[in-house]
Amino acid sequence: MPLPAMPTPLLTPAANLIAASGGRVTRTRTAVLEVLQHSARSLNHDDIAAELAANGLPHDRVTLYRTLDWLVEQGLAHRVIGPDRARRFKAGGEISSPHAHFHCERCGHVLCLESIRPDERFTLPAGYEPERAELVFHGTCADCGRRRGAKA
Amino acid sequence: MPLPAMPTPLLTPAANLIAASGGRVTRTRTAVLEVLQHSARSLNHDDIAAELAANGLPHDRVTLYRTLDWLVEQGLAHRVIGPDRARRFKAGGEISSPHAHFHCERCGHVLCLESIRPDERFTLPAGYEPERAELVFHGTCADCGRRRGAKA
C-alpha cells in the first residue's frame, strides 16, 4: 500500500537552509551543501565534483563555482584559500564562528580548528583596523601523526 | 679626469646577499631583490614586473617567477598568498623572523606586521603538530584609515 503523496514534503536540513535564504532549492545546491555538511575537512572543487559524479548528479565546473559562491554569499559555507592557491569550502558561515584552520603537509587536507578563534588576541600597530583575522597552521595533522608512529 | 676602474667593484647589499647564497649575481636577481628591499609592502608579479620595466631591464614572466622562487628558496625573500590567490613577495626570510601580515581591503596592499609573531600563542588539539603558522588580518590599513578621517 503506497503512502499518499506528502502535501508538504520533508526537506533535508540542507534544503531548508537553502529555502530560508530565499534562493531556489535545486538539486545541485542541496547536493553540494550536503556534501559539505557531511565532510569533516574542507573540500576543493575537485573533491566536490567527484562526490557529485559519484551520486550521478549532473553538473559542470561553472555551475559548481557559482553554486559555491552563492553558498558563501548566503553564509551557508565558508572558504579557505589553501597553500596550492585553490579554494576549499566547508559548510557553515565564517562570520558567525570565526576559527583557525590546519593544513596538513602530509595528506594535503585542510581542517577546521573550531576551538581556536584567531581574533582579538593580538594588538596591532596604531591605525590598523582589522575586521577579521585568518589563521592557518601548517604541519602534520593528528591522523597522519598517528599513522607514522606519533613521535610526540 | 676619469676615475680608474675599480679592481674589486663595490656590490650593493642585494648583490652581496646573492653572491653569499652561492648563486650567480645577475642583473635580474639583483634588480628584483632591490625592488623588494625598497618596498614597505609585499609586491605581486605585476608590481615587480612594472618596476623592472620602469628601469629598462630585460625580463620575462617566466624568469621573474623563477627568480622569485630562487630568492625564497635561498631565504632572501618570503611569500604570502593574497586573498586574490596571487603570490606576493617581500625581502627577508620567513623562517628567521616569522610575522603576521595585514591585507588592506581598501587599497589592496599586503603589509608585514613584523611586531606580531603568529606562533606559540595557541594550543592546538591533541595530535596536531604545527611547524609554522600563518596569520593574516583583513581590514583597513593605517594609511587608508587616515585618508578617510580616522574614525577611531
Added chain:
DNA sequence: GATCTAATGCTACAATGTTGCATTAGATCC
C-alpha cells in the same frame, strides 16, 4: 680571452576561475 654551465627568454601548456548567452527547470499564479 676561452670555456663551462647556470640563468635567461622563448613557446607551449596546465590549473583555476570568469563571462556571455541560450536552455532548463523551480516557483508561482490561476
Added chain:
DNA sequence: GGATCTAATGCAACATTGTAGCATTAGATC
C-alpha cells in the same frame, strides 16, 4: 494540474596565474 516567469544551469570561449622543455646568453672560472 497546467501556464508562466525567471533564477539557475550548461556550454563555449576567455582570463589569470603559474609550469615545463629547450635553445641561447652571459656569469664565473681557468
